[in-house]
Amino acid sequence: MCDPGKKCKGGIMSKELILLCVLLVYSPVESKKNLLETIRGRADLSEAAAIIEKDIGFFSTPLTSDPFTAFIPTNAAFKAYTGPRNKRLIQYHLVNLPLKLEDLQEEQSTTLPGNARLYVAKIPSGQPVFKGYEDNYFYINNAKVVEGNIECIADIGLPQWLHIVDQVIAPSYPQTASNITIGFEYMYPDAQKLLLKPQYYGLEGNYSVSEFQKRVSNLKAMDSFNITGRNTFFIPVDQALNVNTESKDVIDKQVIDGHIIPGKVLFTRTVQSPTEQYQSMAFADNLKVYLSMENVSSPGNDGMIYYVKSNTVAGDVAHKKGTVLARIPRGNIPVKNGVVHLIDRPLMVIASSIISFLSDKEGQLTKFYDIINKHYPDLTHPLTVGQDLTLFAPSNEAFKMVNEERLERVLLNKEKLEKLLKLHMVQGSLTTDEIARNAATEIFQRDTLSPRRKLYFAVDDPEAFVPVVTLEGGGVNATITTPNVAAKNGVIHIIDRILGIPSQTVYDKLKTDPMLSTTFALSEQEGWNQRLAGRDERFTLFVPSNDAWKYINRAMASAYKKLFMGKFAYHGRMILERHMIAGQDLTLEELTMLTTNSTKPGLLQKRLDMTRGKIYFQARIRDAYGDSTDANGTSIENMDPTDTAENDEEYFVEWKGVTARVIRPDVECVNGVVHVIDQVLMAQQDVTVSGSTYHAATGVATLTATFITVAFARALHR
DSSP states (O other): OOOTTSOOGGGOOOHHHHHHHHHHHHSOOOOOOOHHHHHHTOGGGHHHHHHHHHTHHHHHHHHHHSOOEEEEEOHHHHHTOOSOOSHHHHHTTEESSOOOGGGOOSEEEBSSTTTOEEEEEEEEOOOOOSSSOTTEEEEETTEEEEEEEEEEEOTTSOEEEEEEESSOOOOOOOOOOTTSOOOGGGTSOOHHHHHHOGGGGTOOGGGOOHHHHHHHHHTTOGGGGOOOSSEEEEEEOHHHHHSSTHHHHHOOHHHHHTTEETTOOOOGGGOOOTTOOEEEEEESSSOEEEEEEEEOOOTTOSSOOEEEEEEEEEOOSSSOSEEEEEEOSEEEEEETTEEEEEESSOTTOOBSOHHHHHTOTTSTTHHHHHHHHHHOGGGHHHHHHOSSEEEEEEOGGGGGGSOHHHHHHHHTOHHHHHHHHHTTEEESOOOHHHHHHHHTTSOEEEEOSSTTOEEEEEESOTTSSSOOEEEEETTEEEEEEEEEEEETTEEEEEESSOTTOOOOOHHHHHHHOGGGHHHHHHHTGGGGGGGGGOSSSOEEEEEEOHHHHHHHHHHSHHHHHHHTTSSOHHHHHHHHHHTEEESOOOOHHHHHHHOOSEEETTEEEEEEEOSSSEEEEEEEEEETTSOBOOTTTSOSTTSOTTOTTTEEEEEEEEETTEEEEEEEEEEEETTEEEEEESSOOOOTHHHHOTTSHHHHHHHHHHHHHHHHHHHHHHHHHO
16 A cells, blocks of 8 residues: 555555545445435335325425425324325425424425415423434424434435424315315415305314304404414304304404414414413403413323313403303314414303303213202202302313212212212302412311311412412312303302212321321321221321411420420320221211210210220300300201301310310211311320330339449449
8 A cells, every 4th residue: 555645656556545446436325315215115104105196296306306394294193184185285294495303493384385384383391302302392283293303315415304293284275166266365374264264174064153253244353363473263163152142242352352362373282281371362451361271181082172261360341250161173273374273162251150051061061060960950950040159060080080989879869969069069259369369378268058068278379370279178189170160150160079079098188188297297107197098997087287286386395396206106196096086987067966965055065085085076156246055045956057147166176175176177088087176185294294105214224224333333343
């Protein structure tokens, strides 16, 4: 081999160098295929390839020679697609610029005539970046990119990029008879053109929107759907207006603007949180309307169910505050100025009654309505004509969380069913704003229409724009998933659990209830609370609240410290067993029935045998002026416990002069009942008395050590 830069002997290259040059020139180099070859070569894209082959003369040049980007659906995506499969469909999947995912803009023009656009959404994935795009999920309209940045090369050396998506991206393109002349402006419409000529785009039958179009035209509000930019439009179908004809009359210009989110394109799958609200066009000084979307589909459900909510937070004479919920029977219709979703009821227009909202056959509350309609129709009348009611209605999904056998037993017992249903009802219109204001400073509770049963509310962040509200009723914790649904006779809150049919053990309740965490921590010592996890034994527990323990920490700091050190488990067990009845699960009503003998005027009292020792249960009755009523004059049984204007009842437990008030009764569990109290039934001596196990052991140890020390000293002296 010659030295670099020098001629070989005789001016001729060596055989080795000639061979190397030949290998460099003729050795096979890995070459990238063009888009057409790549699509043809992938078995999972054969459906798209078949459509392309029908018009191969049209697609041959752009897919083989031009710098294109292609978003190609998988075979599974085409299997779920029922629309036309033609050249225009493929054109809508092609962009005439070579772009990797990370280089995509919010809008991309396609090769479909009419300046048809694709809308791109990037949603953070939280994943590390290896290929340049994994830190985001990419959606093209409503289709998710499942494999991206597949590099191709055109025949003339220009770059091409292939991205694979999980849905067919269908355009809004006229599908009419050949003898109908269509103006160019309708080839790829904006929302206004779609509303003016919905039949061009298959919006007929169940998807007809002619009634809303008439109302918009009569009000000369059609320009609202012609705004430029990236927007989201909601259009009610005819059935939404024909079922309740009075809805047409209340649709004014402000209501129409309340169906539009300006400056934001929201395809259903790109919505991340139902709590994220967007200002609608109906947003001014005296009227403020927000819109939001949510997915209420069950996990594993093939069909996605989406809703849109209008939330009027500031209303006027013509527009009542509250939430209106509408289902999206057909969504994700791309238009030149955003996206259109068809909805099954007009937004901002409140339901005529609570029962009319429940009875929506396509709504989220059909199972709850069926129970009322079939098993307790007496409730239909007050939900129709009753005024200022608040209903906490379990969603269809909530029924999947309950023990079916226990629910069936309730349905077969009319008295129990009445108590269960009325546990979900409160007199008065109660909004989450009011709950948040009250729950920020104290335990907020409200009487239900079920006698002696209350709902207890907590708010995750009272200052949040959309606070997360939880409530407990009958031992069940639920979260309000859709708040403040307005009806003319009250308010509906959709919740994620059925109240009154518990699924937790006493152990689970202590562990998960934030109000009882201190008692649970004490019960953990030496595994004492494991007994409460079994389902074969019944319990009645009077559980001190966290505030009750805070008082002990202030008043008996030394005793409190020793109890929670972990070295005084015996003393903790002794105190806890003083609060427990084993073998019985006694509700407040059952405890009250035990107090048959009055020992003092105005006081009904019963001594209870606890697991350790005895305590007294007391029911005190006061009239409207605060005076005690003699039990012989007025008994608890014939007083109306819901009539708080006439009387008041309080319940206490007492031990050696320590009186604790029951502040949350009847927290039901599958193996017992918890009653939350505001004091701990204990004394300083419970932990510090001489002769206790700890002190006795310490004394013996000290005496033994002294004896050994003296004996050892004497031995050394000898």
